[in-house]
Amino acid sequence: MTRLEYLQETPSQTAGPYVHIGLAPGAAGFEIYDQELGRDIAGPNAKGERIRVEGCVYDGTGSPVKDVLLETWQANSEGHYAHPEGGGPVEEGFRGWGRVITDFATGEWGFDTIKPGPTKGRNGRMQAPHIMLWLVARGINIGLNTRMYFDDEAEANAADPVLNLIEWENRRATLIALKSDRDGTTVYRFEIRIQGEHETVFFDI
Amino acid sequence: MKTPAEYYQRNPDRHPPAYAPGYKTSVARSPRYAMISLNQSAGEITGPVFGHNDLGPLDHDLIKNYTQTGDPVGERIIVHGRVLDENARPVPNTLVEVWQANAGGRYRHKKDMYLAPIDPNFGGCGRTMTDENGYYFFRTVKPGAYPWRNMVNNWRPAHIHFSLFGSSFSQRLITQLYFEGDPLIPLCPIIQTIGDPDAVEALTAKLDMNASIPLDCIAYRFDIVLRGRRSTLFENRLEGN
Numbered sequence: 001m002t003r004l005e006y007l008q009e010t011p012s013q014t015a016g017p018y019v020h021i022g023l024a025p026g027a028a029g030f031e032i033y034d035q036e037l038g039r040d041i042a043g044p045n046a047k048g049e050r051i052r053v054e055g056c057v058y059d060g061t062g063s064p065v066k067d068v069l070l071e072t073w074q075a076n077s078e079g080h081y082a083h084p085e086g087g088g089p090v091e092e093g094f095r096g097w098g099r100v101i102t103d104f105a106t107g108e109w110g111f112d113t114i115k116p117g118p119t120k121g122r123n124g125r126m127q128a129p130h131i132m133l134w135l136v137a138r139g140i141n142i143g144l145n146t147r148m149y150f151d152d153e154a155e156a157n158a159a160d161p162v163l164n165l166i167e168w169e170n171r172r173a174t175l176i177a178l179k180s181d182r183d184g185t186t187v188y189r190f191e192i193r194i195q196g197e198h199e200t201v202f203f204d205i
Numbered sequence: 206m207k208t209p210a211e212y213y214q215r216n217p218d219r220h221p222p223a224y225a226p227g228y229k230t231s232v233a234r235s236p237r238y239a240m241i242s243l244n245q246s247a248g249e250i251t252g253p254v255f256g257h258n259d260l261g262p263l264d265h266d267l268i269k270n271y272t273q274t275g276d277p278v279g280e281r282i283i284v285h286g287r288v289l290d291e292n293a294r295p296v297p298n299t300l301v302e303v304w305q306a307n308a309g310g311r312y313r314h315k316k317d318m319y320l321a322p323i324d325p326n327f328g329g330c331g332r333t334m335t336d337e338n339g340y341y342f343f344r345t346v347k348p349g350a351y352p353w354r355n356m357v358n359n360w361r362p363a364h365i366h367f368s369l370f371g372s373s374f375s376q377r378l379i380t381q382l383y384f385e386g387d388p389l390i391p392l393c394p395i396i397q398t399i400g401d402p403d404a405v406e407a408l409t410a411k412l413d414m415n416a417s418i419p420l421d422c423i424a425y426r427f428d429i430v431l432r433g434r435r436s437t438l439f440e441n442r443l444e445g446n
Contacts, residue, residue: 007291007430011404012220013381014228014395015366018314022304022330022366029315032271032328034261037300060233067316073248073374083251083373097253104316121246132248136379139230141221141398143377145240166241195237204215204240205249205375 012143015136019069020101027101036099041072041113043093048077048117051186053148053177054110057102057135060195064107068137070100072111074130079117087120115150115186121161128156128163130175135192145203148190151176166201174200210437211245212375213291221398228394229355245375252374255300257334264332267305267345271328278324279308279346283424284382285416287339288369291433295339301429302332302368303343310351310361319351344422347384355394362389362396371431382427383409 020028026036042050057065074096075081080088082096090096096116102109113131121127128149135144149157157163163172177188192200221228223235243249263270268277284303288296306312306329309321313329327346335341348363365382383390390396390409399405407430416424 005293006433007289007293008404008407009215009219009291009432010378010380010407010430011399011401012378013366013398013408014231015368015379016381017316018304018312019366019379021312021314021328022302022332022368025328025330028313030271030313030328032330033264033332035259037255037259060235060237063233065234071377073252075248081247081251083254085247086251087247095253119247122244127246127248130248132374134374134377137234139228139232139234141223141225141228141231141235143379144223144236162243165243171238194234199236199238201238202236202240204242205245 012141014138014141015069015143017067017138019067019136023069024099024101038071038097038099040093041074041096041098041111042076043091043095045091046076046094046114047091048114049186050112051115051188052110052112053131053188053190054108055177055190055192056107056109057192057194058196062196065137065194066102066104066107068102068107068109068135070109071134072098072100072113073132073134074113074116075119077114077117079119081119118156125161126156126159128153128160130160133192144194145205146192146200147175147203148188149176150179150188152179171201174198210435211250212373212432212434214242215432218401219404221400225398228398231398249375250373252370252372252377255334255370259300260332260334265343267303267327267329267331267343270331272326275326277307277327277346279327281344281422282347283342283344283416283418283422284365284410284427285340285342285413285424286427286429288335288341288371288429288431289339290371290431294433295335295337296371296431297335297337297339299335299339299372300332300370301335301341302330303345303365304330305345305348305365306351308346308349310349321349321351350389359394360389360392362387362393367429369429369431376431378431380429381408384425385409385411
């Protein structure tokens with residue numbers, strides 16, 4: 001049989017417990033790079049609302065995953081991604097990508113950014129504001145993709161084509177972050193449950 | 206005219222499953238529900254863009270990038286290769302990050318308590334960008350094997366962790382390089398999470414004598430393949446469907 005000449009993707013392997021050495025060496029306990037990547041998601045010039053996002057990742061026993069590393073990917077407040085095919089210009093210094101590490105003692109993580117705007121989805125349908133998240137850790141064999149939406153965007157969320165793709169309406173809530181105010185800072189809380197009751201929806205993108 | 210569209214869907218048989226009980230930690234860290242498959246839109250076909258301004262001049266040289274009193278202990282090696290996509294096209298200007306244990310199998314990480322010593326001259330991480338042909342290279346020392354808690358006598362074969370971005374968030378990949386001929390490869394529960402022997406072979410760097418530097422450094426070749434991208438022959442379905 002003649003085969004078409006496509007290559008096959010290199011297989012994934014777990015990032016392991018020491019992922020920080022490579023991707024966030026300061027967290028591993030040493031300084032080596034002039035600048036670590038992914039520390040500043042929005043940059044100083046980004047328009048839009050400054051927000052903080054905090055959360056924790058839990059395993060199937062309900063325990064915090066203390067060694068997880070997350071990456072974030074989001075549009076700016078006008079719905080543009082910082083990429084040649086991102087739909088439009090972004091502010092100088094806006095990268096829209098971040099690396100988030102946990103407190104090794106508690107598993108709590110957090111990051112500062114701006115609230116993204118709605119983005120254009122397929123067939124021109126608008127997608128509600130959201131941040132894409134990618135999780136790696138020891139025991140995760142291939143990075144897990146999910147999305148975080150905002151609970152103060154109820155109308156946009158109700159019309160979002162991706163949330164509506166989730167057949168089980170009670171599972172959609174696993175993707176909605178909860179807003180609160182802390183001393184004048186807008187904080188969204190987002191728990192990720194890898195397994196068990198209220199397991200977060202993960203996407204094959 | 207062909208219009209770039211979505212990236213090819215992942216072949217799950219090429220990758221380890223989330224739940225792989227031989228690798229015990231995966232049992233409680235694997236989703237039980239099926240993933241929801243998404244048709245890609247702007248967020249999935251874009252991803253962070255990096256430039257040489259993000260990197261320092263020694264970031265790709267693990268022999269020199271953490272030196273305090275001299276070079277690190279260990280077998281001096283070069284790891285080089287190309288980053289391609291499934292269409293066999295080079296992936297240019299993409300960030301490649303690596304991390305590894307030192308020659309004794311010890312990581313410079315506050316959580317690693319293995320009895321082999323830290324090497325004062327070895328940090329254990331590096332990063333570089335592929336050139337216009339998708340080519341990359343690092344210089345480092347060959348990492349040592351080390352024991353880990355899974356079954357009581359499991360050992361990781363020598364390996365280097367690789368992190369890749371490609372051009373889009375849907376191509377994001379973390380994997381590990383192993384070394385040709387290592388007898389620990391078939392015994393490793395993490396490698397054995399992959400069911401396809403050809404896929405395991407794709408993670409095995411090959412000794413490359415022609416790229417070795419006489420009296421200095423042995424070379425290993427490691428090519429990496431990221432997801433390929435579809436070209437739409439008739440219409441841009443990304444917008445149209």
